[in-house]
Amino acid sequence: MKRIQTAAVCGLGTMGHGIAQTFAAAGISVRCYDAAPAARVSLHERIAKNLADFAAAGLVKKKDIPAILKRITVFDNEADAVRGASFVTECVAEDLGVKQEWFARIEALVPESTILASNSSTYPISMSGTTLRHPERAIVTHWFNPPHIVPVVEVVPGPRTSEAVTRTAMALMKRIGKKPVRINMELPGFLVNRIQVAVMREVWDLVDRGVASHEDIDEAVRGTMGFRLAAIGPLEVHDFGGLDIQAKVFQNLAPEIRSSTELPRTIQQLVEAGHFGAKTGKGFHSYTKKKLAEKLTRRDQAFLALLKLLHSPQLK
Numbered sequence: 375m376k377r378i379q380t381a382a383v384c385g386l387g388t389m390g391h392g393i394a395q396t397f398a399a400a401g402i403s404v405r406c407y408d409a410a411p412a413a414r415v416s417l418h419e420r421i422a423k424n425l426a427d428f429a430a431a432g433l434v435k436k437k438d439i440p441a442i443l444k445r446i447t448v449f450d451n452e453a454d455a456v457r458g459a460s461f462v463t464e465c466v467a468e469d470l471g472v473k474q475e476w477f478a479r480i481e482a483l484v485p486e487s488t489i490l491a492s493n494s495s496t497y498p499i500s501m502s503g504t505t506l507r508h509p510e511r512a513i514v515t516h517w518f519n520p521p522h523i524v525p526v527v528e529v530v531p532g533p534r535t536s537e538a539v540t541r542t543a544m545a546l547m548k549r550i551g552k553k554p555v556r557i558n559m560e561l562p563g564f565l566v567n568r569i570q571v572a573v574m575r576e577v578w579d580l581v582d583r584g585v586a587s588h589e590d591i592d593e594a595v596r597g598t599m600g601f602r603l604a605a606i607g608p609l610e611v612h613d614f615g616g617l618d619i620q621a622k623v624f625q626n627l628a629p630e631i632r633s634s635t636e637l638p639r640t641i642q643q644l645v646e647a648g649h650f651g652a653k654t655g656k657g658f659h660s661y662t663k664k665k666l667a668e669k670l671t672r673r674d675q676a677f678l679a680l681l682k683l684l685h686s687p688q689l690k
């Protein structure tokens with residue numbers, strides 16, 4: 375198994391910037407590229423802000439921040455960015471054509487030994503990497519937002535990914551402080567997003583029916599399922615609750631909950647109206663610029679406190 379010293383990240387948006395930060399914080403040099411100049415120019419500033427939050431939470435030493443930032447280099451062309459990297463991750467748009475073109479382009483720029491990873495939320499590597507001449511070097515490493523904080527990364531080899539590449543990706547994720555979960559078979563959406571979509575279908579249906587206010591739905595899920603699931607897994611929750619009871623609950627409720635594959639009405643209307651959530655100032659809730667900044671700070675402080683409490687390798 376080879377030890378990765380230099381990584382590259384292509385696409386520096388919501389996910390890419392946090393992934394670059396995580397590599398750099400673990401001592402790995404990161405070469406970065408984004409097609410949009412604004413994403414390239416703002417990269418160090420965005421990561422510096424994240425690192426200041428980490429320092430405030432005691433997860434990074436303030437004195438180490440300049441060295442972490444120095445390990446991150448931004449290039450204004452893709453070929454320079456991927457040169458010399460032995461692990462290249464794409465975090466570009468969730469568009470199959472864009473991903474397929476990315477794999478074809480990057481394969482022509484790097485040696486055969488370079489591992490190519492996709493952060494796609496839904497496309498298995500056998501779909502995004504169809505054009506690869508060496509598919510054994512390609513894999514999905516699926517991070518969760520915010521990637522510099524959320525501990526788990528799903529590692530999803532395709533049928534043609536080599537075992538050595540899968541092991542290297544698992545070892546790399548562990549080395550940078552993540553909790554890799556190996557997925558045994560390729561399924562669209564892998565594992566977690568399938569569960570999330572199943573849950574969200576019911577949440578959105580309950581919104582459509584006006585069962586409770588948006589605020590109360592958030593509060594109810596957060597203060598029950600969310601509270602428990604931050605500490606133990608869903609199968610453990612059920613073991614503790616009693617499988618006899620849970621089996622009965624399933625049988626009574628499964629016929630009652632939504633099973634349609636049509637997008638529920640409220641979310642459909644919001645998206646059609648251009649209300650995409652925080653990024654447009656309105657989704658299920660509304661956000662002024664000031665309120666959004668406060669909410670994001672509060673969210674990250676809460677996530678970092680949870681990380682320290684439950685998942686920090688130092689505290690295990």
Ligand SMILES: NC(=O)c1ccc[n+]([C@@H]2O[C@H](COP(=O)([O-])OP(=O)(O)OC[C@H]3O[C@@H](n4cnc5c(N)ncnc54)[C@H](O)[C@@H]3O)[C@@H](O)[C@H]2O)c1
Pocket residue numbers: 384385386387388389390407408409410413464465466467468469472476493494495496516517518519
């Ligand atoms: N946002 C999430 O919660 C989340 C979670 C897990 C996985 N993902 C996946 O990560 C990937 C990126 O998502 P995001 O939320 O960071 O998107 P984003 O829109 O925030 O960032 C994408 C970035 O990629 C750049 N880009 C687009 N095409 C490019 C190309 N061909 N070459 C170089 N740069 C390019 C864009 O300029 C942009 O800065 C997607 O595949 C998405 O499904 C997203």
